[in-house]
Amino acid sequence: MKIVFYIWSLGTGGAEIHTIGLARDLILAGFDVTLVVHAQAADSSLVIDDRLRVVSVGGGGFHDILGWRRAVRTLNALGADRLVCVNQSAALVGTLSRYFRRRKVVFIFHSTILDRLSEKLKLTVLGRISKGFTTIFCSANQRAYWHAKGLDGPAATIRNGVDTDYFSPPSPQDICAARKAAGIGEGCIVLSLIAAFRPEKNHSALIRVARRLVDAGYEIRVLLVGDGPTRGNIRALVETLGLTDHVEFAGKQTDVRPFLRLTDVAVLPSFTETFSLAALEAMACGIPMVMSDVGGANEMVENGVNGALFTLGDDDAFFHALSRYMDREACRRAGTRARALVERKFTIGRMVEDYVAFLRNRHL
The missing domain is CATH 3.40.50.2000 (Glycogen Phosphorylase B;)
Structure with a gap:
């Protein structure tokens, strides 16, 4: 099964670390995984598995419409079984791809409280079309919060997990x-x-x-x-x-x-x-x-x-x-x-x- 992750940038926040780790583990589980990065090169401290294909769109900020077009062409050309968009900007652009018409878009949402007006507007748009994709929430409380605010399409809750061998109590x-x-x-x-x-x-x-x-x-x-x-x-x-x-x-x-x-x-x-x-x-x-x-x-x-x-x-x-x-x-x-x-x-x-x-x- 071919999975394409689409993320706006690769800083060292929790969403980025979660995405890279999940992509690595899905490869180990037998999935064919590609990571498409819209705007920003990976932070040098991020460890990316050599088996993970990383494709850079080279887009600018969210208002770079030409970058949107390049992203959609890139995503469409990859021919995945599922397009997994990480957070709001990627999800909005992902809905312009052919995967949305085929109901193959998944939106992993890592945020709860949004401070910036621009992020709230993105969620308003996503809420109006949320019946067309499946949202994965990271918390039951987060899911209830956003469901009440209109993000009420098909959804699942998958809580984060950590490597309990790597993170273990010292003697x-x-x-x-x-x-x-x-x-x-x-x-x-x-x-x-x-x-x-x-x-x-x-x-x-x-x-x-x-x-x-x-x-x-x-x-x-x-x-x-x-x-x-x-x-x-x-x-x-x-x-x-x-x-x-x-x-x-x-x-x-x-x-x-x-x-x-x-x-x-x-x-x-x-x-x-x-x-x-x-x-x-x-x-x-x-x-x-x-x-x-x-x-x-x-x-x-x-x-x-x-x-x-x-x-x-x-x-x-x-x-x-x-x-x-x-x-x-x-x-x-x-x-x-x-x-x-x-x-x-x-x-x-x-x-x-x-x-x-x-x-x-x-x-x-």
Whole structure:
């Protein structure tokens, strides 16, 4: 079976990482897979399987109509059994291809809250023609949200999964050695936020709450792993609040596992998430998650069991959620349950099985 993935660009966001990993795993499952990239070359940190054919359209931005035409010609020429469009821009252009008339377009939708008017307009158009393609949502909450807003055509929910061999709990000896090498004391609680520095990731909330934790007498270290446009602002906030001795900027990393090895509690205070791969990776490593209750967060985190959820914008609730895990033994207990949940429900193998079954079902 021949599958063509069509994605607008290849940065290092969750949708791009998910697409490349899924394409690789479908090749291993016996599918013939081609990846068509509309606008942007792959980020150098992305690892693309040599067996995956990558075709570049060389298009410009969304308003480059000539780029649309080149994309449609490219897609039509590939003669796939299914065209899988990743996110809104690709889906709109994909509906102009011959696959749409043959009801062979699949739209994988990774977003929930859309801030930009242009993205909302794209979804309005897609909603009006959504009976003509099948949408794959990454979260039950996301599916319900968009169904209520008119994206109510044929749909399936396939939650993200992670490689539980690659992301696995380190041994106590490895943890001890890593903390010793990093100069982290036995009583220190390490909080990590692994995310690009962008406004929606809401790093400032963690910094504000870290100040409160320090004032309450807790010994903490905050690891910020990633890079991006808001990094300078967050660094300035750290200095303003007198937290330079408590916060480490680790930069962009191709392998986050050394930082997870140091982590007692993983944190994600985002304004918007759908079904966070970073959260699943941390949980697979036996780390409890403290997250804002947005998107599919409550589908992976059970309050007080394998982590904690807090209401977005409520720093008091965020502080109390983290306060639960200012004891390393509490972190270990919750982390064990987090790992068990991922093994039961959110493995990469389970996700690929669901995609294989979906793609081979000619009635969807």
